[in-house]
Amino acid sequence: MKNYVFVGGLPSHIVGVVSFTKFGQRAELREELAQEAAAGGCVILPESDPAAQAFTPVELAKYASFGSHKNAPAEFLEKKHAAILAFAAFQASLEKESN
Numbered sequence: 530m531k532n533y534v535f536v537g538g539l540p541s542h543i544v545g546v547v548s549f550t551k552f553g554q555r556a557e558l559r560e561e562l563a564q565e566a567a568a569g570g571c572v573i574l575p576e577s578d579p580a581a582q583a584f585t586p587v588e589l590a591k592y593a594s595f596g597s598h599k600n601a602p603a604e605f606l607e608k609k610h611a612a613i614l615a616f617a618a619f620q621a622s623l624e625k626e627s628n
Contacts, residue, residue: 530557534581536612537572538595549573552598552609553589564623572616580615583608 533556535541535549542548543566547556555576558566567573574581588608592601598609 531560531563532557532576533563533573534576534578535571535573536581536609536616538598540595541566541571541573543571551593552595553584553593567616567620568623568627572613574612574615574619578615578619580608580612583611 535552535554535556537549537552540548540550543558543562546558546562549556549571556573558573563573563575576582584605588605592598592605598606601609
């Protein structure tokens with residue numbers, strides 16, 4: 530089991546396990562389940578990923594709801610963009626491993 534951080538733009542659900550409803554929400558998942566979820570579009574990063582660690586507790590509290598991102602400062606949005614790019618790389622690495 531590893532901890533993962535949700536950095537997606539819309540809620541995502543892993544049926545029977547977790548519903549990611551807040552930006553920055555953390556959950557402990559089996560690696561295989563996390564890989565399947567990421568391959569299916571659940572925008573999560575391993576908690577150890579620098580892009581997942583970039584957000585301050587204040588930012589995560591203030592911008593936990595997805596609608597709040599439209600009013601977020603550029604610094605937060607840059608971190609969010611970096612997290613999305615890190616997710617794309619994470620997802621691509623999982624695809625390479627499965628082939």
